[in-house]
Amino acid sequence: MDFDRYAPRFLLWVADRSDGVPAAPSAPVDCAEFRAWQQMEPAALQALVDHLAGLGFLSRYEGYGSGGGPLVQLEPPGAEQARRMRRRREDETERARYAQDALLEWLRVHPGQPPYLLSAFFDSPQVFFLGTALTEAEVEEAAGYLAGVGLVERGVYDRARIALTDDGRDFVWSSSRLDEYVREWREREHAPAQTVVQVTYSVQMGPAELGLLVQRLAPDLELDRDSLAELLRLSGELADQSRGDDPGTPDTQGRPPHSGGVLGRVRELVGSASGGAVKSLLEDVVTQAVTRGLGM
Incomplete structure (x- = not known):
């Protein structure tokens, strides 16, 4: 079960259909519609409900809804988590950072011989940010940014292909953060050039x-x-x-x-x-x- 992909999506879906979260519990939500929307097997939905219930975000409600799906109830921690996720999903800076990290992670785990088709990234689990897929523009911008700081390289004649550089391979297998790497890279790139003038003339000249x-x-x-x-x-x-x-x-x-x-x-x-x-x-x-x- 791909919880990174489906758990944020399911929690936000439940929050959208709840009556808000006062001190009293919210109204139960029938999950049958979500299962049909995501074409999800009943067992997978049950695993998803168990996962979020274990985090304290949802609780099971006795019985089943009219659509035959389980009933769940949004808990206050789940409502707060949903509010945070909505803010993050709308934050362009947060989305850009995620896209950069996600593209590097995809290149790190991608099987086969590079370079890879960038379009294949959209079929990967890494494309989902809090349950929604990154746009093509966001992925292209991330690829351009990573190429600019020397972590990835694009094909000269085929821009659709992408691969890690030597520095990129070192980076993805290290414990470094991207912002730390970029700061060090900028310091190296913008370090003042050392000008050395070698005097080959004698000052005893006419x-x-x-x-x-x-x-x-x-x-x-x-x-x-x-x-x-x-x-x-x-x-x-x-x-x-x-x-x-x-x-x-x-x-x-x-x-x-x-x-x-x-x-x-x-x-x-x-x-x-x-x-x-x-x-x-x-x-x-x-x-x-x-x-x-x-x-x-």
Whole structure:
């Protein structure tokens, strides 16, 4: 007997046909209509009544109804349970959570070789939430959510098929809760990336080498378009010296002409960029170059 499927449905059915639950017992309800509606064998109905009576939700009433079914009486705990189930069945968040858990459980116990046809889920006991079946939209939404957090995968060309991922298989056989897994997954996915800048240039470099370095790293400084264009132009002027362009006659201390003004402006532009590892690197290198006298 599938009590998860039929017990909530039967209890709600009895509650709908009872006269409310004051301190006095409610009116007896004939179960023949429910048995006919669910096409249930008499023995299965008797087992269902015994199950709910054992939980204190119903009690048997002596005799049989006009339809030949057993008579039951709704008890106060059963009426309260029915009220809670109605609230839960109407709660979209609760339904979504159930759909996610139910789909994972179905994949865990499904026989055969994955991937499986998602449509087969609607023939499973897991499709029933408090006695009513989940809708196709609810199941599709649950499948999409679980795929988004890496627990299931859909077919690339056949979206009708679904299977657990490696993480999904680990999850369904663990004692973890879905909300705990999702929280940890989000922390991993949104962890700040660690940026590592490896400096392969000696800081003992001339303006030409410095120009090449600035030219290479300038796009990572997050400058506005005009500032970036100016920085690339200035670093290009410095870098041209490494390609054999005639920079002019050095001054009496061996410095290329006009390098001081170019380096000074380069330092200003780098300093105006957003913070970050690239900015710190270039600020250090340009400052050292200026301090050594290349731009003084």
